[in-house]
Amino acid sequence: MWLTSKIKQLLMVMKPGVVTLNYPAERPPVPKNLRGQPVWDHQKCIGCGGCSDHCPSRCILTRDVCQELRVMLYDGSRCTYCGRCADICPEGAITMSNSFEIACDDKDDITTRLELFMMTCQRCGRCYEMEKSNAIDRINLKGFRYDNLEQRALVRTTSETFSPELLKESDNYKRPSDKE
Amino acid sequence: MRKELEAKLIARLRDDVVCVEKTDARTIFVDVKRAGIREAAKIIHGAGARYLCSVGYDNIARDGTLGMIHTFALDDCNQFVCCRTTAPVGDPVIESITPDLPSAGWSEREVTDLLGLRFAGHPKPKKLVLADDWPDGIYPLRKDVPHDLVPKGAEDVAYELDEAPPGTKIVPVGPFHPSLHEPEHFAVYVDGETIKGCDYRGFMTHRGIEKLCQTQVSYNEVPFIAERICGICGSVHATAFSQAVESAAGLVIPRRAEFIRTLMLEIERIHSNLLWLGVAGHLIGFDTVFMQAWRVREQIMWLCERLTGNRKTYGMILVGGVRRDITPEIAEDIRNVVNKIEEELMVIHRAIEKDTSIHKRTKGVGTITREQALDWSLVGPVARARGIDIDARRDHPYAAYDEVKFEVPVLDSCDVWATLVIRVIETFEAIKIIRQCLDKMPGGEIFVEMKDKIPALRHAITVVEAPRGESVHYVITGEENRPERWRVRAPTFPNLQAVPLMLLDEQFADFPIVMGSIDPCFSCTDRVAVVDLQTGKSSSISKAELDAMSRKQQQRA
Numbered sequence: 001m002w003l004t005s006k007i008k009q010l011l012m013v014m015k016p017g018v019v020t021l022n023y024p025a026e027r028p029p030v031p032k033n034l035r036g037q038p039v040w041d042h043q044k045c046i047g048c049g050g051c052s053d054h055c056p057s058r059c060i061l062t063r064d065v066c067q068e069l070r071v072m073l074y075d076g077s078r079c080t081y082c083g084r085c086a087d088i089c090p091e092g093a094i095t096m097s098n099s100f101e102i103a104c105d106d107k108d109d110i111t112t113r114l115e116l117f118m119m120t121c122q123r124c125g126r127c128y129e130m131e132k133s134n135a136i137d138r139i140n141l142k143g144f145r146y147d148n149l150e151q152r153a154l155v156r157t158t159s160e161t162f163s164p165e166l167l168k169e170s171d172n173y174k175r176p177s178d179k180e
Numbered sequence: 181m182r183k184e185l186e187a188k189l190i191a192r193l194r195d196d197v198v199c200v201e202k203t204d205a206r207t208i209f210v211d212v213k214r215a216g217i218r219e220a221a222k223i224i225h226g227a228g229a230r231y232l233c234s235v236g237y238d239n240i241a242r243d244g245t246l247g248m249i250h251t252f253a254l255d256d257c258n259q260f261v262c263c264r265t266t267a268p269v270g271d272p273v274i275e276s277i278t279p280d281l282p283s284a285g286w287s288e289r290e291v292t293d294l295l296g297l298r299f300a301g302h303p304k305p306k307k308l309v310l311a312d313d314w315p316d317g318i319y320p321l322r323k324d325v326p327h328d329l330v331p332k333g334a335e336d337v338a339y340e341l342d343e344a345p346p347g348t349k350i351v352p353v354g355p356f357h358p359s360l361h362e363p364e365h366f367a368v369y370v371d372g373e374t375i376k377g378c379d380y381r382g383f384m385t386h387r388g389i390e391k392l393c394q395t396q397v398s399y400n401e402v403p404f405i406a407e408r409i410c411g412i413c414g415s416v417h418a419t420a421f422s423q424a425v426e427s428a429a430g431l432v433i434p435r436r437a438e439f440i441r442t443l444m445l446e447i448e449r450i451h452s453n454l455l456w457l458g459v460a461g462h463l464i465g466f467d468t469v470f471m472q473a474w475r476v477r478e479q480i481m482w483l484c485e486r487l488t489g490n491r492k493t494y495g496m497i498l499v500g501g502v503r504r505d506i507t508p509e510i511a512e513d514i515r516n517v518v519n520k521i522e523e524e525l526m527v528i529h530r531a532i533e534k535d536t537s538i539h540k541r542t543k544g545v546g547t548i549t550r551e552q553a554l555d556w557s558l559v560g561p562v563a564r565a566r567g568i569d570i571d572a573r574r575d576h577p578y579a580a581y582d583e584v585k586f587e588v589p590v591l592d593s594c595d596v597w598a599t600l601v602i603r604v605i606e607t608f609e610a611i612k613i614i615r616q617c618l619d620k621m622p623g624g625e626i627f628v629e630m631k632d633k634i635p636a637l638r639h640a641i642t643v644v645e646a647p648r649g650e651s652v653h654y655v656i657t658g659e660e661n662r663p664e665r666w667r668v669r670a671p672t673f674p675n676l677q678a679v680p681l682m683l684l685d686e687q688f689a690d691f692p693i694v695m696g697s698i699d700p701c702f703s704c705t706d707r708v709a710v711v712d713l714q715t716g717k718s719s720s721i722s723k724a725e726l727d728a729m730s731r732k733q734q735q736r737a
Contacts (some may be wrong), residue, residue, distance in 0.1 A: 002535070002537075004534070005532070005534050005535040005536070008530060008531035009531045009532070009535070011531075012527050012531045013471075013472065016475060019478070031485050031486040033489050033504075034485060034489050034490070053398075054398070054400065054401060056405050058396070058397075080404065080493070083489065083495060084400075084404060096489070133629050133631075134500070134630050135630040135631060135632050136499060136630045136633070136634065136661055137629075137630075140660075156396075175328075176328045176329065176330040
């Protein structure tokens, strides 16, 4: 019994032979719909902040530095590549690219920063709920937002009109830590 | 069932029963006063219900109480019973049900740690979830505690392990599991090489997932975070959460989406079972199985990459449906891949089924009787290997499982070998289910949108059969587009509690495979609470030593 099993095992191992890929010397093609690094098209982005509102890892930040200028920052070091931002974007400004070899020694290499000139909407002041008909997918954080880009922290306070005080306050935001 | 249960409860408890109601076709909620909780749990258990888990929740802001829910499943009539009670926050003590139902022990200790609800008569009221240096009086799951609180850690505090039985020596295994690559700590009490008992201290990987999802994100982000509870059964948790929310909201999702969910769950089952088969082989020093099982498994990983855009963490499931459709080309691709896997797995199966070395290492190892398994409410292949015929896919059909035909393998040799056989058979069954799904899948939409906001404070429970047992998700809907309370009970949670029993009187060299046989996922089990550094001692036995010991056993066999 023992011997027949071992012979069978030997055949099982011999048949497929070596299956290890010779990566990175050989690079097999990447599947077409791989969810790789997201890419922003700044021409299409309207700065609604939908992506930052719906990012499960909260790595897309929105900061209004003044009435007209909104900075959007994508921090790739925390991204889980779920592709939710690309789904949610009403303008199709985000695409999930095929690039996956994104190990780097500088965080800035995988950070995308958009500076958007914003108009003031007559109806609601700032945000665009667009045609999202799914009640649980509507944007929660409307108006002006003050995420802290230095600390890479999403601050969940918003205001209907631009508030320099909140902006200043968020500047002093510190990540919680027990080292005093 | 509701009427019978109500009659029984009122006959025994009279005024302590507040109400017994049935919210949908399969959930019965029993509200009792604090004094009657233990008796009520006993009656429900006596009516043939199987204990699932307990959920605690904070209701202080509304009526100054802490809530406690014991959940049960009636497997023969597809129903769940949730027994609820409350205790005022000023006097947060209720009677423990652990003396009657030993597997409730961890759930209750967890609630004590996280919500400050205490249980009178609990046999082992020690810390379970929180770190040893967590300050007293801060209960992280209470609503007034911020999600990012980092309290100052105390120094020189260590977990007091149970006293070793007389005449035994302690062998610490952990805090990092030497061969499963996950953090847990076992203190194994040995007499010579025979294990005489053990104590477990784990929960070192708390990531605060439940708290995070209750305070920060919204309903449709949770499936993505749920998926990351576990690296292996991600879709299971995402599906279970989505189903719970859909059930609370009364949302009916398109049939096609249900079929795609079923398909993803079964694909995941194939990959998980092959992964486990490989790991089990590795743990007993049979690396041929490990290499070959993982080689076969790799094809399913590539298939998933083509199908969902990622090898794991598929990101397919949302509340309301799924994200990507199965096109005819993809369906053809799936068929080809599963055919190939079936063929190659058969080769592995034939090569190892009669191998004497694998028999000697797994037969008669890790035995516990059917009665003990029932007492500790084991789930999944571990229970089915002990003659307990339960499978959430068949007993509580969800997604499209009511339309597909499959066998539930049940063996009664009560050892690791039976677990191994069951998981191989289940892989073949999964392939059958995938073929049926592809044949029967109707056309139509794959996603349905929520018209209105989900009403707050609705309770819902779902179970989903993960490859290693059933996962239970309990959701209380909240006001701010996110759950008020979301409790995850992974299959390892009950199974791990029975490990000391499985290890009793085994050889120490069999520790890795007995432990491995439940396919423990410490990350699943540890999902709650707040991350903190554990002041752990280094283990005194290295992986190489343990593996070498395990292999020596192999040679001896």
